[in-house]
Amino acid sequence: MKRDFDVVIVGGAMAGAGVAALLATNPGTAALRIALLEPKPVTAPAAGEALELRVSALSRASQRLLELTGAWPAVLARGAAAYQRMTVWEEHATPDGPGALHFDAAELGEPDLGHIVENRTVQAALMERAMAAGVVLLRAGFASFETSDDAVRVATTDGRDYGAALVIGADGSESAVRLQSGIATRGWDYEQRAVVAHLSCQQAHRHTAWQRFLDTGPLALLPLGDGRVSLVWSTTPALADELIRSSASDFSARVTAASAAVLGRLEVTTARASFALRLVHARRYAAARVALIGDAAHTVHPLAGQGINLAFMDAAALVDVIGAALKAGDDPGELAVLRRYERWRKAETLPAIALLDGIKRLFYGGDAMQSRLRRAGLDLVESSGPIKRLLMQRALGVAGEVPASVRRPPS
Ligand SMILES: Cc1cc2nc3c(=O)[nH]c(=O)nc-3n(C[C@H](O)[C@H](O)[C@H](O)COP(=O)(O)OP(=O)(O)OC[C@H]3O[C@@H](n4cnc5c(N)ncnc54)[C@H](O)[C@@H]3O)c2cc1C
Numbered sequence: 001m002k003r004d005f006d007v008v009i010v011g012g013a014m015a016g017a018g019v020a021a022l023l024a025t026n027p028g029t030a031a032l033r034i035a036l037l038e039p040k041p042v043t044a045p046a047a048g049e050a051l052e053l054r055v056s057a058l059s060r061a062s063q064r065l066l067e068l069t070g071a072w073p074a075v076l077a078r079g080a081a082a083y084q085r086m087t088v089w090e091e092h093a094t095p096d097g098p099g100a101l102h103f104d105a106a107e108l109g110e111p112d113l114g115h116i117v118e119n120r121t122v123q124a125a126l127m128e129r130a131m132a133a134g135v136v137l138l139r140a141g142f143a144s145f146e147t148s149d150d151a152v153r154v155a156t157t158d159g160r161d162y163g164a165a166l167v168i169g170a171d172g173s174e175s176a177v178r179l180q181s182g183i184a185t186r187g188w189d190y191e192q193r194a195v196v197a198h199l200s201c202q203q204a205h206r207h208t209a210w211q212r213f214l215d216t217g218p219l220a221l222l223p224l225g226d227g228r229v230s231l232v233w234s235t236t237p238a239l240a241d242e243l244i245r246s247s248a249s250d251f252s253a254r255v256t257a258a259s260a261a262v263l264g265r266l267e268v269t270t271a272r273a274s275f276a277l278r279l280v281h282a283r284r285y286a287a288a289r290v291a292l293i294g295d296a297a298h299t300v301h302p303l304a305g306q307g308i309n310l311a312f313m314d315a316a317a318l319v320d321v322i323g324a325a326l327k328a329g330d331d332p333g334e335l336a337v338l339r340r341y342e343r344w345r346k347a348e349t350l351p352a353i354a355l356l357d358g359i360k361r362l363f364y365g366g367d368a369m370q371s372r373l374r375r376a377g378l379d380l381v382e383s384s385g386p387i388k389r390l391l392m393q394r395a396l397g398v399a400g401e402v403p404a405s406v407r408r409p410p411s
Pocket residue numbers: 010011012013014015016037038039040055056057058140141142143170171172173176194196232275293294295296302304305306307308309310311
């Protein structure tokens with residue numbers, strides 16, 4: 001079968017644009033011919049345009065991917081905000097009393113714990129770097145694929161088809177690539193919705209990410225560069241509906257109360273949106289000539305802000321594995337090569353998914369006994385140096401096996 005490209009990436013949101021940019025700029029894989037299929041237009045926000053609702057907490061390791069691909073300056077220029085601290089507390093505790101957990105970058109000798117970035121800016125900056133490095137953007141959707149021994153043929157919604165060695169499914173939690181590959185998923189609906197909005201706050205956010213575990217789900221306030229905070233309130237579908245439909249003043253008052261007025265009075269400054277939350281975990285991340293990354297492989301609860309960080313580490317691990325295969329003279333689309341990627345990433349993502357799911361369950365429900373247990377657990381972590389350090393290193397993305405393509409250069 002003729003190969004028009006070496007790699008066809010399906011989906012050009014953050015994960016797809018990230019793997020495209022890293023493949024095209026990493027010395028071990030830069031010679032590959034890469035196509036990126038994304039039907040939706042991708043444009044960077046104009047200077048002065050209001051900050052969008054979808055923002056993410058990016059780990060240090062993800063930042064490294066953006067730095068190495070050359071996308072980071074554009075993300076910084078849009079006001080990416082570093083946060084140095086994180087405070088987590090339980091509904092029946094106070095943020096500065098027992099039952100609260102405090103993370104501080106200084107404890108690890110780090111300048112910050114991560115950055116709050118605008119999703120659209122990250123996507124557009126990575127896309128721009130990918131194209132500058134020779135990635136071909138195809139403005140069409142993925143329709144189907146067919147594999148043979150030596151290649152995969154990808155058909156697109158505009159009636160074309162392209163031969164390649166490998167197709168990467170970065171097409172989100174409803175991944176058509178995953179479906180076509182016959183890869184089953186496990187998971188469930190969390191029966192929660194995440195309500196998002198940006199709010200101004202009476203007191204300075206002190207570059208701290210605040211998270212209060214309410215009995216009905218976690219409420220997070222992420223510090224933005226302009227002094228506001230970004231709300232991610234995961235709650236019951238009924239309350240989410242009410243919050244979306246309430247007046248601006250009622251909504252502001254409810255968020256202020258639900259956050260225990262930790263930043264004083266909060267005032268909503270944007271529209272509101274809500275997202276259904278569910279766990280989707282692909283049983284396999286690879287099949288013959290197919291690899292899955294990002295939400296296509298694992299869609300997780302946003303409570304620890306891990307989704308895109310896991311996706312970027314998938315991208316980096318895949319780039320490492322493909323680079324090693326090319327160096328050894330192997331075909332990067334062969335299942336034996338892709339299984340290496342799958343084993344590596346499953347070893348990293350399975351504990352993360354189990355931990356997120358466990359936290360979500362432990363913190364859900366208003367039983368007094370459960371609540372005491374939660375406070376005791378948070379106290380235990382707060383007073384245990386090693387566990388706390390490990391959790392902070394996990395949040396920074398510097399624990400576990402960090403792919404060479406995004407590892408820090410030796411200082
Ligand atoms: C409320 C909320 C808050 C969150 N906060 C954080 C956070 O703070 N930190 C964090 O790390 N994560 C966070 N996440 C998770 C994070 O947003 C996701 O994990 C991440 O955006 C997934 O990116 P992706 O590129 O894998 O998939 P998606 O963003 O779903 O992108 C899929 C892409 O594929 C394209 N596509 C789909 N079908 C096709 C097709 N047939 N052909 C071609 N293209 C196709 C789509 O157009 C889209 O561009 C949050 C999630 C939610 C809901």
